[in-house]
Amino acid sequence: MNILFRTDASPLLGTGHVMRCLALAEACQELGGAATFLLASITPAIEQLLSSHRISVTVSPTQPGSANDAWHAAKIAIELAADWVVIDGIAFGEAYQKELKSTGLRLLVLDDHAASGHWYADLILNQNYGVRAAGYENREPNTELFLGPRFALLRQEFGRWRDWHREVTPQARRVLITMGGSDPDNLTLQIVKAIATHAPEMEMTVVVGPSNPHVATLRAVTASVRCDLVVNATNISDLMAKSELAVIVAGGTLWELLFMEVATLSYARDALQDEVVNALLNQRVIHHLGSVSGFDAKALVESLRDLAGSKNRRRSMGMAGRQIVDGLGAFRMAYALRQTSLSTPRSITMQ
Numbered sequence: 001m002n003i004l005f006r007t008d009a010s011p012l013l014g015t016g017h018v019m020r021c022l023a024l025a026e027a028c029q030e031l032g033g034a035a036t037f038l039l040a041s042i043t044p045a046i047e048q049l050l051s052s053h054r055i056s057v058t059v060s061p062t063q064p065g066s067a068n069d070a071w072h073a074a075k076i077a078i079e080l081a082a083d084w085v086v087i088d089g090i091a092f093g094e095a096y097q098k099e100l101k102s103t104g105l106r107l108l109v110l111d112d113h114a115a116s117g118h119w120y121a122d123l124i125l126n127q128n129y130g131v132r133a134a135g136y137e138n139r140e141p142n143t144e145l146f147l148g149p150r151f152a153l154l155r156q157e158f159g160r161w162r163d164w165h166r167e168v169t170p171q172a173r174r175v176l177i178t179m180g181g182s183d184p185d186n187l188t189l190q191i192v193k194a195i196a197t198h199a200p201e202m203e204m205t206v207v208v209g210p211s212n213p214h215v216a217t218l219r220a221v222t223a224s225v226r227c228d229l230v231v232n233a234t235n236i237s238d239l240m241a242k243s244e245l246a247v248i249v250a251g252g253t254l255w256e257l258l259f260m261e262v263a264t265l266s267y268a269r270d271a272l273q274d275e276v277v278n279a280l281l282n283q284r285v286i287h288h289l290g291s292v293s294g295f296d297a298k299a300l301v302e303s304l305r306d307l308a309g310s311k312n313r314r315r316s317m318g319m320a321g322r323q324i325v326d327g328l329g330a331f332r333m334a335y336a337l338r339q340t341s342l343s344t345p346r347s348i349t350m351q
Helices: 018-030 044-052 067-079 094-101 156-161 185-199 214-221 236-242 254-259 271-282 297-308 312-325 329-343
Strands: 002-006 034-039 056-059 085-089 107-110 121-126 144-147 174-178 202-209 227-231 245-249 263-268 287-291
Touching: 002 018, 002 067, 002 312, 018 034, 018 044, 018 085, 018 107, 018 156, 018 329, 034 067, 034 185, 044 056, 067 085, 067 094, 085 094, 094 107, 121 329, 144 329, 156 236, 156 254, 174 185, 174 236, 174 271, 174 297, 185 202, 185 297, 202 214, 214 227, 214 236, 236 254, 245 254, 245 297, 254 263, 254 312, 263 271, 263 297, 287 297
Parallel strands: 002 034, 002 085, 034 056, 085 107, 107 121, 121 144, 174 202, 174 245, 202 227, 245 263, 263 287
Antiparallel strands: none
């Protein structure tokens, strides 16, 4: 099984799209498949990461989401004899899907927003909690939907934790802070300062991604407080296992933390994240800290201390998180790709 992934990563876009594509690529490799990533924007750290996973990287010279981009992706896929094209990014809408499907290629869309006018893909994956099929009713008759955290794409490193369960302490002190691959708002710095000032008993581990432009400032600040700074972590599952609490902005990291049974406090960066976090809050799975733009240092510390002191609440959140995300989503999707490619014939033509 040969798969072409079309996605992008940059300090502005972040790295979340690439990381969940990587999770699916790893699962496909486990089934004997091969992966190629086609990106119009990429960071050196992401290119190195993909290469370390035996993934070929090709840079696209096109404008993301343009007709030329779709044509170029189709051309590369045909040259590779790809069984599937996987697209992940807000730029790849209705026209992009239609162009790829017109060649006869099989197409999987990794989506969050259900915003395309019409869906031409063979398969659509939206891993968000509470997502409904109604958002995809304007789709082709044979388009299959894979919805919810049952299909959350976790990377291979989390597999060894599947039989592990957290021991919950009476009083939590170890808190993980991570705002994703880039953190354009530099919320990390505000959180570190708030906890260091108002909750100095907390032991912080701060994880920043390879696209974070504020690393130098964070190094200077964290050097003088009770904090470990980890840049471009290669063992994030180990760091989560050691942490009792987490402060994040909702994204792909959320599903990893739920799987790792970490009591999580989450901000939301946009309306979609707010909707997802509220849905999980209503099920008492995580604590919602509100919008990034409404950051309140004292409110953060109060919520963090309340959760740190409640063993029963943290245990309940951890158990609920593992029930929602069982860590097998990437393999479910990889098997779906393989079964469809084995059972569905196709005819490839290039316009």
